[in-house]
Amino acid sequence: MPSFSKQMTNCTSILSIAEMMEESGIWISPTLQSWTHYPRIVELKAKLKDENISISEEAELQDLERRAENRLDVMRCMLDHDLRDRIVPGTDSGVNNLAFGHLDYxxxxxxxxxxxxxETLIAATRISAEAIGLNNEIGTIQPGKVADLVAFDGDPTVDVDAFSCVVAVFQAGCQIK
Structure with missing residues (x-):
């Protein structure tokens, strides 16, 4: 029997799931970093960049990247079916090797x-607030909404790597980092 991800890369199957999600008002948080072993990929890529990677680790990286691409194809099919506004980022932090604090992944x-x-910024803010029914209180910068803000070294609307460069955090209007 084929694996779940091999079955799911059939975009026709995903279309029927996408239609059911839309009809039912379901949101999806695909926890991509968990599904793709992304923290390990990041770790191995850092070793590769520093030229401090063993042959077996390099082979592991290639295998993980190949498997990750197969799994990411499922999400690409969902985007082909216009589910962009139903997808919210999430982490599954605390499970296995998934450390807290890496929504950026x-x-x-x-x-x-x-x-x-x-769109990634909108998914993390406005769309996520809509998904949990709090879009009247959070999710966008507007008068009367809770002032939870993050400042980055870089522009995350242009470069997603800026999400990894947090320089300040404000919660309810008060700086906590």
Whole structure:
């Protein structure tokens, strides 16, 4: 029997799931970093960049990247079926090797599947607020809404890597980092 991800890369199957999601008002948080082993990929790419990677680790990286691409194809099919406004980033932090504090990984993966950098920011803010029914209180910068803000070293609407460069965090209007 083929694996789940091999079955799901059939875009026709995904179309029927996409239609059911839309009809039912379902949101999807694909937890891409978990599904693709992205933290390990990031770790191995850093070793490769530093030229401090073993032959077996390089082979592992190639295998992980190949498997990740197969899994990311599922999300690409969902985008082909216009589900962009039903997808919210999420992390599955705390499970296995998924450390807390890396929503940036999921945003980078959303960009890999076809979101623009600006769309990744919208997914993390406005769309996520809509998904949990709090869009009247959070999710956009507007008078009367809770002032939870993050400042980056770079423009995340142009470059998703800026999400990894947090320089300040404001919660309810008060700077906490």
């Amino acid at each position: 999921d945003l980078q993966l959303l960009a890999q599947v076809g979101f623009t950098p600006a």
